[in-house]
Amino acid sequence: MIYKCKSCGGNVVYDPERKRMHCPYCDGVDTQEREPGSGMETCSNCGAPVDAGDYRCAVKCEYCGHYTIFEERVEGKYKPGRILPFRLGKKAATARMEEECGRKLFAPESFLSESTLEKMEGSYIPFWLYDMTADCSYSGTGTRIRVWTSGDTEYTETSYYQVNRQMEVDYEKMPVDASIEMDDQIMDLMEPYQYEELTGFSPEYMSGFLAETYNHSAQELSPRAEDKARESAKTMLHQTMEGYSTLVPSREDISLRKGEACYALLPVWWYRYQYKGEDYDFFVNGQTGKVVGCAPVSKARIAAYGGTFFACLSAILLLVRAILEVF
Numbered sequence: 001m002i003y004k005c006k007s008c009g010g011n012v013v014y015d016p017e018r019k020r021m022h023c024p025y026c027d028g029v030d031t032q033e034r035e036p037g038s039g040m041e042t043c044s045n046c047g048a049p050v051d052a053g054d055y056r057c058a059v060k061c062e063y064c065g066h067y068t069i070f071e072e073r074v075e076g077k078y079k080p081g082r083i084l085p086f087r088l089g090k091k092a093a094t095a096r097m098e099e100e101c102g103r104k105l106f107a108p109e110s111f112l113s114e115s116t117l118e119k120m121e122g123s124y125i126p127f128w129l130y131d132m133t134a135d136c137s138y139s140g141t142g143t144r145i146r147v148w149t150s151g152d153t154e155y156t157e158t159s160y161y162q163v164n165r166q167m168e169v170d171y172e173k174m175p176v177d178a179s180i181e182m183d184d185q186i187m188d189l190m191e192p193y194q195y196e197e198l199t200g201f202s203p204e205y206m207s208g209f210l211a212e213t214y215n216h217s218a219q220e221l222s223p224r225a226e227d228k229a230r231e232s233a234k235t236m237l238h239q240t241m242e243g244y245s246t247l248v249p250s251r252e253d254i255s256l257r258k259g260e261a262c263y264a265l266l267p268v269w270w271y272r273y274q275y276k277g278e279d280y281d282f283f284v285n286g287q288t289g290k291v292v293g294c295a296p297v298s299k300a301r302i303a304a305y306g307g308t309f310f311a312c313l314s315a316i317l318l319l320v321r322a323i324l325e326v327f
Contacts, residue, residue, distance in 0.1 A: 013208025131259030
């Protein structure tokens with residue numbers, strides 16, 4: 001499917017700033033008209049071939065620049081239960097990149113150039129959001145050590161305590177990305193999202209962005225969600241026992257009660273920079289603006305900054321020498 005403007009026929013896309021559908025060709029708002037697609041092999045606008053791959057549910061045509069959404073991959077069992085619409089548009093996302101990475105003095109000059117940042121694309125990433133409850137219990141021995149000096153003698157007092165804890169932690173929407181293409185650790189770093197802005201799915205939110213459907217089922221990814229919940233619950237449990245010098249557990253147990261899992265699409269801006277044959281990926285959380293990525297280092301810029309530094313240092317030393325000779 002594709003959303004075309006009733007006024008000019010252009011591709012109407014979702015505008016995160018306006019929170020409305022917008023035609024960038026005639027500046028119309030809410031002028032969209034949904035037209036059916038022509039399968040997953042051709043662009044719904046110009047008929048050029050497009051690459052749907054195994055999981056893509058929204059693509060951008062390389063020839064006409066229009067966005068096609070594949071009905072087959074957003075309906076039935078592939079229909080997302082919820083979607084978190086983009087809050088940041090491309091302009092705001094590039095501004096966050098410049099703010100976060102502008103201080104990287106040794107990055108190549110073209111790293112944040114307008115022409116390369118223009119390649120940044122917004123993409124909806126498939127996630128499973130899990131509800132579960134962690135029941136935590138702990139028994140052990142804790143010590144507190146007190147040291148003091150009286151006269152020439154140092155004394156040490158060790159007090160022993162029986163430490164017991166019972167705690168219940170409710171998790172709502174524990175996120176696990178369901179994309180093979182996306183690195184799990186990177187997607188974990190994109191958190192947290194503000195899930196109160198989740199809304200019912202509508203394909204209109206996808207117009208103007210790339211997207212893919214889930215690559216793994218909720219059942220397949222459930223163990224990873226459980227591991228994340230256990231690790232989080234363990235951290236919170238141990239935070240309740242701070243203040244002891246040592247802790248020796250006799251029993252520690254974290255059991256999980258699983259609830260429902262919801263399929264959702266979450267927004268990410270993806271910027272891929274190519275430098276000397278290698279790809280450097282940067283990601284911007286499309287809701288919060290959090291930036292994740294590692295910039296390349298240009299040896300030429302290091303040398304240039306090094307030369308400038310030593311030139312300035314030499315000038316300062318000459319100035320100091322001249323002042324000393326005067327006196």
